[in-house]
Amino acid sequence: MPNRPEKHPGMIFRSEQPLNAEPPMELLRQSFTTPAELFFVRNHGSIPEIDADRYRLSIGGMVQRELRLSLDEIREQFPRSTVTATLQCAGNRRQDLMEVAPIPGEVAWSAGAIGTAEWRGTPLREVLQAAGVEPGALHAAFTGLDEVEMENQAFGFGGSIPIEKAMSPEVVLAYEMNGEPLTPEHGAPLRVVAPGYIGARSVKWLANIVLQAEPSSNYYQTHAYKIFPPQVDEETADWEKGLMLGELSVNAVICRPTYEEAVSAGPVPVQGYAITGGERSVERVDVSTDGGETWTTADLQEGNDPWAWRLWETLVDLSPGRYEIVARAWDSAANTQPELAEQVWNFKGYMDNSWHRIEVSCTG
Amino acid sequence: MPNRPEKHPGMIFRSEQPLNAEPPMELLRQSFTTPAELFFVRNHGSIPEIDADRYRLSIGGMVQRELRLSLDEIREQFPRSTVTATLQCAGNRRQDLMEVAPIPGEVAWSAGAIGTAEWRGTPLREVLQAAGVEPGALHAAFTGLDEVEMENQAFGFGGSIPIEKAMSPEVVLAYEMNGEPLTPEHGAPLRVVAPGYIGARSVKWLANIVLQAEPSSNYYQTHAYKIFPPQVDEETADWEKGLMLGELSVNAVICRPTYEEAVSAGPVPVQGYAITGGERSVERVDVSTDGGETWTTADLQEGNDPWAWRLWETLVDLSPGRYEIVARAWDSAANTQPELAEQVWNFKGYMDNSWHRIEVSCTG
Numbered sequence: 001m002p003n004r005p006e007k008h009p010g011m012i013f014r015s016e017q018p019l020n021a022e023p024p025m026e027l028l029r030q031s032f033t034t035p036a037e038l039f040f041v042r043n044h045g046s047i048p049e050i051d052a053d054r055y056r057l058s059i060g061g062m063v064q065r066e067l068r069l070s071l072d073e074i075r076e077q078f079p080r081s082t083v084t085a086t087l088q089c090a091g092n093r094r095q096d097l098m099e100v101a102p103i104p105g106e107v108a109w110s111a112g113a114i115g116t117a118e119w120r121g122t123p124l125r126e127v128l129q130a131a132g133v134e135p136g137a138l139h140a141a142f143t144g145l146d147e148v149e150m151e152n153q154a155f156g157f158g159g160s161i162p163i164e165k166a167m168s169p170e171v172v173l174a175y176e177m178n179g180e181p182l183t184p185e186h187g188a189p190l191r192v193v194a195p196g197y198i199g200a201r202s203v204k205w206l207a208n209i210v211l212q213a214e215p216s217s218n219y220y221q222t223h224a225y226k227i228f229p230p231q232v233d234e235e236t237a238d239w240e241k242g243l244m245l246g247e248l249s250v251n252a253v254i255c256r257p258t259y260e261e262a263v264s265a266g267p268v269p270v271q272g273y274a275i276t277g278g279e280r281s282v283e284r285v286d287v288s289t290d291g292g293e294t295w296t297t298a299d300l301q302e303g304n305d306p307w308a309w310r311l312w313e314t315l316v317d318l319s320p321g322r323y324e325i326v327a328r329a330w331d332s333a334a335n336t337q338p339e340l341a342e343q344v345w346n347f348k349g350y351m352d353n354s355w356h357r358i359e360v361s362c363t364g
Numbered sequence: 365m366p367n368r369p370e371k372h373p374g375m376i377f378r379s380e381q382p383l384n385a386e387p388p389m390e391l392l393r394q395s396f397t398t399p400a401e402l403f404f405v406r407n408h409g410s411i412p413e414i415d416a417d418r419y420r421l422s423i424g425g426m427v428q429r430e431l432r433l434s435l436d437e438i439r440e441q442f443p444r445s446t447v448t449a450t451l452q453c454a455g456n457r458r459q460d461l462m463e464v465a466p467i468p469g470e471v472a473w474s475a476g477a478i479g480t481a482e483w484r485g486t487p488l489r490e491v492l493q494a495a496g497v498e499p500g501a502l503h504a505a506f507t508g509l510d511e512v513e514m515e516n517q518a519f520g521f522g523g524s525i526p527i528e529k530a531m532s533p534e535v536v537l538a539y540e541m542n543g544e545p546l547t548p549e550h551g552a553p554l555r556v557v558a559p560g561y562i563g564a565r566s567v568k569w570l571a572n573i574v575l576q577a578e579p580s581s582n583y584y585q586t587h588a589y590k591i592f593p594p595q596v597d598e599e600t601a602d603w604e605k606g607l608m609l610g611e612l613s614v615n616a617v618i619c620r621p622t623y624e625e626a627v628s629a630g631p632v633p634v635q636g637y638a639i640t641g642g643e644r645s646v647e648r649v650d651v652s653t654d655g656g657e658t659w660t661t662a663d664l665q666e667g668n669d670p671w672a673w674r675l676w677e678t679l680v681d682l683s684p685g686r687y688e689i690v691a692r693a694w695d696s697a698a699n700t701q702p703e704l705a706e707q708v709w710n711f712k713g714y715m716d717n718s719w720h721r722i723e724v725s726c727t728g
Contacts (some may be wrong), residue, residue: 229650229661229700243647247697277697278642283607286593292707297593333611333641334591334715335699336708343656343703351698 005047005185008037014107018043018148019185022112027262029255029271031092032303032311034115035086035175041185042113042158045148046219048205052189057127061210063140064132071189074173078122078130083170084194085307086275087202089113090225090245093253094351096341097363103349111356116308119193121174125167125339128211129271133163135226137211140166142192142203150219158218159201159225161194161246163211170195170307173206195307196278198245200225225350233347237336248277250337251353252285252312252329257360265364267315270298272356275309276331282310284330289316289323292339292355298327320364326355369411369549378471382407382512383549386476393619393635396667396675397448398479400541405549406453406477408521408584409512412569416553421491421537425505425574428496435553439538442486442524444492447534449559449671451566453477454609456588457617457716460705467713475617475720478639480672483557485538489531489620492575497527501575504530506556506567512585522582523589524563525558525610534559534671537570550580552693556639559671560642562715564589579608589714598712612641613700615717616649616676616693621724629728631679635661636720639673640695646674648694653680653687656703656719662691684728690719 003335005019010027014020023038052071059067069077092113095101108112128140141160148157165171174193175182182188187204196199201219215221226242252274257263286295300313316325328337338344341354369383374391378384381636387402416435423431433441456477461467492504505524512521529535538557546552551568562608564584579585590606593687616638621627639647650659662678680689692701702708705718 227694229648231661232657243694243696243698245698247644249698249700278644280611280642284593295594297595330591330607332607333699334607334609334613334717335697336613336702338700338702339704339707344700353698 005183011038012110012112014109020043020107021250022109025111025255025258028082028112028115029273029311032116032301033178034117036117036180036183036186039186040089040113042199043146045146048145048147049184050145050189050205055189055208057190059127059131059322060208061212062134062137063211064134067127067131069127071175073188074122074127075175078126080120081123081172082118082120083172083193083195083307084112084116084118084305085193086114086309087193087199088248088275090198090200090350093356094349096354097345097349097352100342103347106349110316112320114273114309115322117177118179119172119174121172121190121193123168123169124171124173124192127173128166133211135274136213138163138213139211141210141212141216141218143207144203145205145207155219156207157203157220158216159203159221161197161201165194167198168189196247197264198225198248201246209248209267224348225352226348227346228348230345237347245350248275249351249353250276250282250329250331250335252327252337253356254325254327254358256360257325259358260360262319262361262363265318265320265362268318268362269313270325271311271313271318272314272327273309273311274329276329279306280331280333281306282329283332285312286328287314287316288326289318291324292326318362320362323360323362325358325360328355368548370401375402376474381592381700382409383411384471386473389475389619389622392476392479393637393670393675396480396665397542398481400481400544400547400550403479403481403550404453404477404626406563407510407549409510411548412509412511413507413548414553414569419553420574421554421570423491423495424572426498426501426706427575427578428498431491431495433491435530438486438554439539442490444484445487445533445534445536446482446484447547447557447559447671448480448482448669449534449557450478450480450672450673451557451574452612452639453562454564454714455629456561460718461709461713461716464706464709467711470713478673479635480605481541482543483536483538485536485554485557487533488535488537488556489533489578492530492536492603500577502527502577503575503579503623505574505576505580505582507571508567509571519583520571521567521584522580523567523585524580525561525565529561533618560611562589562612565610570613587713590712591710591714592712596707601711609714612639613715613717614640614646614693614695614699616691616701617720618689618691621689621722623722624724626725627682627683629682629726632682632726633677634680634689635677636691637673638693641668644695644697645670646693647696650692651680652690653682655688656690684726687724687726689722689724692719701726
């Protein structure tokens with residue numbers, strides 16, 4: 001297994017071990033569906049080598065019968081479905097938070113820790129129904145076959161989703177991405193895809209599913225991926241508290257122009273993506289070139305994929321000079337974004353959904 | 365029927381015809397469940413006089429069999445349930461938006477157009493299942509027996525919710541409020557209670573339910589209760605566009621101290637409510653006395669009512685002087701509130717969830 005999987009040469013590698021990489025904005029925005037070679041990679045441990053023939057998925061916990069399924073059994077004995085879904089890392093846009101105050105030990109993501117793919121597999125609920133969900137099961141906990149090393153211990157990355165979400169048809173155990181078998185860095189041979197939730201819940205290299213009364217006890221559910229108030233830091237954090245992340249918040253990002261790009265005076269195309277969480281939909285994107293005094297409503301790309309991002313674009317009229325272009329989205333629950341990164345800063349650097357800002361120089 | 369139902373003498377009447385009234389903050393915050401006499405009243409038309417014995421609810425549209433049910437039939441032939449739910453008018457806090465720019469023709473609500481009650485009735489889905497939901501039914505449309513007059517026409521107030529919401533167990537056809545029969549101004553003898561949605565969808569004096577492929581064609585679904593971008597006004601609005609309101613956004617309000625209250629130096633109690641929409645929960649409330657430079661995390665009142673507001677309180681240490689106290693909430697989807705009312709201003713004045721602000725004088 002090469003340390004660096006075959007990714008697009010333009011990919012930005014944020015760390016090599018574990019492997020973390022994101023595409024630059026102009027490549028990310030080229031297509032509605034993100035090619036695998038441009039799809040962000042977010043790992044906490046190794047990329048395991050898994051022999052697909054010997055692979056088995058275990059389903060246990062509060063079920064009527066434990067299951068142990070081969071990949072062929074999952075493919076052949078259960079219905080198949082395809083969902084076009086966007087996955088976004090909870091740490092996407094962390095760089096903007098790092099400019100407010102340091103966030104040591106976390107990946108310095110720009111706004112590319114997001115991607116959209118056609119995920120083909122088996123609806124999770126089909127497998128859970130085959131196992132028989134016990135009444136007390138309130139969460140589906142997933143653990144991966146990767147190895148995260150922490151304090152001289154090695155364990156698989158894990159996380160959970162509420163049982164109602166696990167039983168929703170859009171949550172799949174995916175073995176294909178964009179019509180091709182999953183590649184190792186994206187979770188081959190089988191991964192969870194939990195649309196509308198932070199990417200961390202879409203556990204890769206899925207080893208087992210455990211139905212239980214409580215959320216996962218994995219480090220990445222009980223410690224990481226929690227939001228704390230701004231006055232709390234690593235030393236003062238009470239991990240029992242903190243906002244346990246689940247559904248994504250509303251967010252819009254400008255992909256073009258890129259940061260510090262030189263543009264020509266006149267109508268300048270501004271393009272980006274927008275996303276929200278749960279079953280909500282992006283309803284509007286606003287763009288401003290005067291710091292939010294006045295706004296232009298962007299055109300949302302047509303589409304009928306409720307679990308995917310909405311691409312958007314508009315034209316802004318610029319005269320020669322320096323500009324900050326900002327964008328914000330609104331979702332179907334009338335939530336919108338806070339203005340400033342300091343208003344959402346938290347010491348782990350999650351869920352920056354402050355207005356996205358791009359500085360450009362406009363020449364005559 | 366008296367024009368003015370028996371409400372608490374402290375109620376603030378915003379208009380007499382139609383009747384619109386809200387409680388002052390200090391009375392609203394006295395209890396988790398809002399007494400009927402303090403519960404806000406939001407009407408667009410008359411308060412109809414309905415003979416409960418002759419009352420019939422019609423269920424039609426995309427159903428297998430049309431139903432026409434008396435109140436006794438609804439009470440006796442269907443399961444009963446009670447939901448503790450908060451209703452909030454989409455125009456709550458409009459006063460703050462009106463300070464940004466005029467919003468003519470709309471009710472000048474302070475932050476009291478919200479209340480929490482125990483609603484007892486029949487789950488809507490039980491009635492819909494009895495009628496048999498046709499596959500193409502995507503929305504449940506409700507119309508009331510009140511009379512709204514507009515352009516020389518009279519019609520009942522109406523609105524709709526998506527069928528998935530209509531089939532969720534928390535949506536009830538309520539005939540009791542806080543253990544008493546519904547009073548006329550709150551929708552007697554039967555009303556919808558759709559928790560997590562703007563109050564307008566909880567149609568009072570329910571005349572009929574129609575299952576259909578599209579949202580309600582009632583004025584209050586197609587025109588009112590839509591959010592437009594800040595640059596759009598009554599004359600430029602394209603009513604086909606606009607964000608059709610449904611789930612509530614995240615919001616926190618300071619109830620005590622009240623506006624311009626004199627407080628004594630030292631630890632000053634700050635109390636309020638917070639709410640969010642859909643199936644999300646309020647996870648945190650922050651309070652600041654320095655304009656958002658530093659924040660105190662409030663204590664959330666314990667409780668296990670997923671469809672109700674969260675009451676909160678904290679202490680802030682004040683020295684003599686003038687202060688602006690601000691509050692903001694975070695919900696389980698990591699959404700929080702924008703800082704300024706101008707950032708959410710819209711010409712109909714809906715869904716102000718900017719940071720709530722109270723000015724106080726602190727004496728030594």
